[in-house]
Amino acid sequence: MVQEDLQLEIISPDKVLFNDVITLVEVPGKQGRFALLRDHAPIISVLQEGSIRVQKKSGEELNFECKAGYIECADNHISILLNN
16 A cells, blocks of 8 residues: 655664654765655665755755665655664
């Protein structure tokens, strides 16, 4: 079942940093920055050092620092695992 909203979860080894509905997330991929929107094709990618920009459904923008990690997207659910 495909979810209508885009759900993002950002997890570090010791806690959940973010878990909410968003409209966009932009990440520092190993081969360059890229963004994910609702209905993005499934993807798994390695993240490098840089900032993660999140735009919440409310319009508020947040930034998270990334030293290294992974991102997975499927069925409008995005998981980011950080190695910070």
